[in-house]
Amino acid sequence: MANQEDQLFQQLFCLIGELHHVALQRPANKASFRGQGRLVHLLAxxxxxxxxxxxxxxQVKPGSISEVLERLEKDxxxxxxxxxxxxxxxRVQLTAKGEQLYQENLAARQRFERELLQTVTDQERATFSMVVQKMQEQLQKNYGDLLPKKRKEWQQH
Known part of the structure; x- marks a missing residue:
């Protein structure tokens, strides 16, 4: 059993790393510097x-966000x-140009998701989603005090 668990987590961590790497390398990714896409998403x-x-x-320090916002404002x-x-x-709000960037990033992300999931059935998606939800519940139950407080808001969007 432990060997299966190790293999599952190795695959999961590898997949997450590969997804992150590909997302940053894709030409459709319009984020010109780290953190830009995430802030644009949050502001949308x-x-x-x-x-x-x-x-x-x-989930960053106020001083760090200020630097990223300065760059976004400059652009x-x-x-x-x-x-x-x-x-x-x-207070901060997206400009029309920022909203356009958000829409382009959203469309690119949705295309990427469709490409990635094209061979995964609806039943497999539902099962995977259920497994992830159970893992999140156990993580919250056992390590909730270590988790970021506002994570749920990010997951909802």
Missing amino acids: HNPGAAQRELAVLA QLVTRWRDERDRRIV
């Missing part, structure tokens, strides 16, 4: 979010402004 689902909220959602993908009610809060 959280327009006008506070910069600090984005840092929590992205005219986002706009930032001070909240009128509380000037300490900086």
